Amino acid sequence: MSESVQKSKESGREADELMFIVRGLQSTNNSSAQIIDMLEILEGLAPFLDKAKVIELKCKNCDSYAPCFFPLEDDYDVIDTHAYCHKKGQPLHHLTFLSIAKCRDFSRKAQMELVDLAKRLMEELRYALRDRKIYDHNEFANYPIAFELSQDSDKVTIQLGHMSEDGTFVMGDAHVILVRRPDPRLGSKASRIGRALHDSDLVILVEASRSAMRHLGLKDAVDKIAASHGIPVIYDP
Incomplete structure (x- = not known):
C-alpha cells in the first residue's frame, strides 16, 4: 500500500x-x-x-x-x-x-517572552554597535548594520546584516541566537547548550566568523549585554 x-x-x-x-x-x-x-x-x-x-x-x-x-x-x-x-x-x-x-496545554507564552527579550537585546546590540560597519564580502564594501528577527518554538535568532538599495535585508555572517532548549538542529553545539541550561533558563549562542567577531567587536558587546541580563554565552567558533 x-x-x-x-x-x-x-x-x-x-x-x-x-x-x-x-x-x-x-x-x-x-x-x-x-x-x-x-x-x-x-x-x-x-x-x-x-x-x-x-x-x-x-x-x-x-x-x-x-x-x-x-x-x-x-x-x-x-x-x-x-x-x-x-x-x-x-x-x-x-x-x-x-x-x-482536545489537548488544552497549548501555549505560546514562552515563545512570546523570548521574542520580547530578543527585541530588547537587539536594541541594546544596535546601540552597542552603532559606530560599527558590517562588511559584505560579495559587494566588497562596508555598510551600516541592520538587524532582523526570526523565531521558532525553541529559539529566536537575531541576524546581523545590512539593507540593500531596494530595501531588502541582506544577511551577514553573524547571528545571535537565544535558545531555551537543546536543539538537535544545532549539531555539536547542542551538548554545550544543554550543559549551560542546567544552570540557566536561557542561553545565548553567537555564530559568527572570526573576521566578523573582530571587525564588529561583537564579543565585547554581547558579553556586556549578556552579563547585564545574567545569561550565559556560547561562541561558535
Missing part, C-alpha cells in the same frame, strides 16, 4: 471518529443554542481535519513542540527525528488524533 493511500485512510478514520462523537452529542437533544452551533461547526469541519492538519495548525505553534529531540537525557549523540511534545513527553506520532485535538 502506498504512503499516500495509507495517509488518506488514516485521515478518513480520524474524520469518522470525530463525526461519531459529534453526532452522539447531537442525539442527546441538548437545547443550548450555543452547543448546537458548536456541534454544527465541528460537523462541518470534521471531513477536513486529520492528525497532520491539527499538528500543522496547533502543535507547531506551541511552546512544547519540537521538530526533533534527544530521547535520552543528557545524551546528545542520539537523535530522534520525529516531532515531539515536551509537555506530554512523547513523540507526536505516538499520540492519537483526538488526544492532540
Whole structure:
C-alpha cells in the first residue's frame, strides 16, 4: 500500500471518529443554542481535519513542540527525528488524533517572552554597535548594520546584516541566537547548550566568523549585554 493511500485512510478514520462523537452529542437533544452551533461547526469541519492538519495548525505553534529531540537525557549523540511534545513527553506520532485535538496545554507564552527579550537585546546590540560597519564580502564594501528577527518554538535568532538599495535585508555572517532548549538542529553545539541550561533558563549562542567577531567587536558587546541580563554565552567558533 502506498504512503499516500495509507495517509488518506488514516485521515478518513480520524474524520469518522470525530463525526461519531459529534453526532452522539447531537442525539442527546441538548437545547443550548450555543452547543448546537458548536456541534454544527465541528460537523462541518470534521471531513477536513486529520492528525497532520491539527499538528500543522496547533502543535507547531506551541511552546512544547519540537521538530526533533534527544530521547535520552543528557545524551546528545542520539537523535530522534520525529516531532515531539515536551509537555506530554512523547513523540507526536505516538499520540492519537483526538488526544492532540482536545489537548488544552497549548501555549505560546514562552515563545512570546523570548521574542520580547530578543527585541530588547537587539536594541541594546544596535546601540552597542552603532559606530560599527558590517562588511559584505560579495559587494566588497562596508555598510551600516541592520538587524532582523526570526523565531521558532525553541529559539529566536537575531541576524546581523545590512539593507540593500531596494530595501531588502541582506544577511551577514553573524547571528545571535537565544535558545531555551537543546536543539538537535544545532549539531555539536547542542551538548554545550544543554550543559549551560542546567544552570540557566536561557542561553545565548553567537555564530559568527572570526573576521566578523573582530571587525564588529561583537564579543565585547554581547558579553556586556549578556552579563547585564545574567545569561550565559556560547561562541561558535
